[in-house]
Amino acid sequence: MPDKNVLVIGGGVAGLSAAIDLARLGVGVELVEKADALGGHARQFSCKATEKCVRCGACVVEEKLRDALEHSNISVSLNSEIQKLTKSGGRFSAELQKKDGESRTSETDAIILATGFRAFDPENKKPYGYKLFDNVITNLELERMLREKSIVSRPSDQQMPKKIAFVQCVGSRDSKLGNLWCSKICCGSALRMARLIKMRQPETEITFFHIDVQTFGRDFQTFYEAAQNEVRMVRAIPGDVFKTDDDGLKVSCFDNSAQENVDEIFDLLVLSVGITPGRDTKNLSALLNLKTTDTGFFEASQEGIFTAGAALGPMSIAEAVASAGYAACEALNYLDIQKNWELG
Ligand SMILES: Cc1cc2nc3c(=O)[nH]c(=O)nc-3n(C[C@H](O)[C@H](O)[C@H](O)COP(=O)(O)OP(=O)(O)OC[C@H]3O[C@@H](n4cnc5c(N)ncnc54)[C@H](O)[C@@H]3O)c2cc1C
Ligand code: SF4
Ligand code: SF4
Incomplete structure (x- = not known):
C-alpha cells in the first residue's frame, strides 16, 4: 500500500501522464474524470501519418491509457467531480460526487489539476455559418471523421468534396472576442490533416486561409515546406460565408500576399477552432483557491495543488506530457517535505 496519495483531477493526456509518473514512483493515485471515459480531447484524434509518422502525437494517448489502466497504484473514478475541498494537518479532504448523485470523501496528500481546455465554439462566429450550413465543420469534427471513416465526405450528401477550405x-488571435492568444496547435494539426486528405483523396483541392503559420514543433518547418506543394496557401481570413443552391459554400476575401480578391465556392469548410479556458475554470479556481491569468487559464501551482496540461494555456500533447512530468516532480518534492516534517 503506498503511504502517500495524490488526487489527479482530469483524465486527459496530462492527467493520465501525471498519474503514471507518480504511480511508478510508488505514490497512490486517484484519477477523477468528469466524463464517462478517459483520454480527454486527444481521444478523438486520428493518426495523420502520410508516407511516414508526422509526429502529431495522437497515439500518445492510447499508450498513456494502457499504462494507466494497467497500473495497480492508480484507481479511476469516471463521471465524477470535486464538490468541496478542505485542508487540515497538511492533508486534503475532497468531496467527490458522481453524476448519479452518489458522493464520498477522498483523503489525499496533494492534488494535480489537469482539467484541460474547451475548444472554441464557432457558433460564436456567426458569419461562418456553423450549424446553419451542413458543410461547415470544425477541425475536431474532421479529426473524428478521419479516425472513424479514414476518408472525408460532405455531411450534406456523403459525397467526396472536390474543394476543401481550412479557415x-x-x-x-481575435481582438473582437478578446481572445488574443495563438492556440499553437491548430496550424500543425490542420496542415497534417490536409496532407493526409491529399494522400487518400488526391483529386481534392485544398486551400488554407490563414494569418500566418505557426511552425512549432520538431521537424515542422520541413513538413510545412512539403505541405506548400500540396495545399494552396492564401494569406487572408474570409468574412461572411454564403450557402449556394447545391450546398456549396461561397467564400470571399482579399489575399494579402497575392494582392487579389478571392471569390470562390468550396464543397466543405473546416473551421480550425482554437483552445480556450476550460468550462470549469472559474468554479475550480474558487474551490481550490487557485489564481487564473488575464487570459482565463490557470496560473501555476500553489502549496499542495499543482497544475498540468492545457489547463495552463494552449499546448500540444507533447507539451502536456512534459508539463505533467513537471507537476508530478513538484508534487513529489512536496510529499517529501511533508514526510520529513511528519518524521521530524
Ligand atoms: C482541434 C484540435 C486539434 C488538436 N490536434 C493536436 C495534434 O494533432 N497534436 C497535438 O499535439 N495536440 C493537438 N491538440 C492539442 C491537444 O488536444 C492538447 O494538447 C491535449 O488535449 C491536452 O491535454 P490535457 O489533458 O491537458 O487536456 P484535455 O484533453 O482537455 O483533457 C482534460 C480532461 O479533464 C477532464 N475534466 C475537465 N473538467 C473536469 C472536472 N471539473 N473534473 C474532472 N475532470 C475534468 C475532461 O473531461 C478531460 O478528460 C489539438 C487541439 C485541438 C482543439
Ligand atoms: S505520432 Fe501521429 S502520425 Fe505518428 S504514428 Fe503517432 S498518431 Fe501516427
Ligand atoms: S491557426 Fe491561428 S491560433 Fe492556431 S496555431 Fe495557427 S496561427 Fe495560432
Missing part, C-alpha cells in the same frame, strides 16, 4: 484562427 485558421477561429476563436484565436
Whole structure:
C-alpha cells in the first residue's frame, strides 16, 4: 500500500501522464474524470501519418491509457467531480460526487489539476455559418471523421468534396472576442490533416486561409515546406460565408500576399477552432483557491495543488506530457517535505 496519495483531477493526456509518473514512483493515485471515459480531447484524434509518422502525437494517448489502466497504484473514478475541498494537518479532504448523485470523501496528500481546455465554439462566429450550413465543420469534427471513416465526405450528401477550405484562427488571435492568444496547435494539426486528405483523396483541392503559420514543433518547418506543394496557401481570413443552391459554400476575401480578391465556392469548410479556458475554470479556481491569468487559464501551482496540461494555456500533447512530468516532480518534492516534517 503506498503511504502517500495524490488526487489527479482530469483524465486527459496530462492527467493520465501525471498519474503514471507518480504511480511508478510508488505514490497512490486517484484519477477523477468528469466524463464517462478517459483520454480527454486527444481521444478523438486520428493518426495523420502520410508516407511516414508526422509526429502529431495522437497515439500518445492510447499508450498513456494502457499504462494507466494497467497500473495497480492508480484507481479511476469516471463521471465524477470535486464538490468541496478542505485542508487540515497538511492533508486534503475532497468531496467527490458522481453524476448519479452518489458522493464520498477522498483523503489525499496533494492534488494535480489537469482539467484541460474547451475548444472554441464557432457558433460564436456567426458569419461562418456553423450549424446553419451542413458543410461547415470544425477541425475536431474532421479529426473524428478521419479516425472513424479514414476518408472525408460532405455531411450534406456523403459525397467526396472536390474543394476543401481550412479557415485558421477561429476563436484565436481575435481582438473582437478578446481572445488574443495563438492556440499553437491548430496550424500543425490542420496542415497534417490536409496532407493526409491529399494522400487518400488526391483529386481534392485544398486551400488554407490563414494569418500566418505557426511552425512549432520538431521537424515542422520541413513538413510545412512539403505541405506548400500540396495545399494552396492564401494569406487572408474570409468574412461572411454564403450557402449556394447545391450546398456549396461561397467564400470571399482579399489575399494579402497575392494582392487579389478571392471569390470562390468550396464543397466543405473546416473551421480550425482554437483552445480556450476550460468550462470549469472559474468554479475550480474558487474551490481550490487557485489564481487564473488575464487570459482565463490557470496560473501555476500553489502549496499542495499543482497544475498540468492545457489547463495552463494552449499546448500540444507533447507539451502536456512534459508539463505533467513537471507537476508530478513538484508534487513529489512536496510529499517529501511533508514526510520529513511528519518524521521530524
Ligand atoms: C482541434 C484540435 C486539434 C488538436 N490536434 C493536436 C495534434 O494533432 N497534436 C497535438 O499535439 N495536440 C493537438 N491538440 C492539442 C491537444 O488536444 C492538447 O494538447 C491535449 O488535449 C491536452 O491535454 P490535457 O489533458 O491537458 O487536456 P484535455 O484533453 O482537455 O483533457 C482534460 C480532461 O479533464 C477532464 N475534466 C475537465 N473538467 C473536469 C472536472 N471539473 N473534473 C474532472 N475532470 C475534468 C475532461 O473531461 C478531460 O478528460 C489539438 C487541439 C485541438 C482543439
Ligand atoms: S505520432 Fe501521429 S502520425 Fe505518428 S504514428 Fe503517432 S498518431 Fe501516427
Ligand atoms: S496555431 Fe495557427 S491557426 Fe492556431 S491560433 Fe495560432 S496561427 Fe491561428
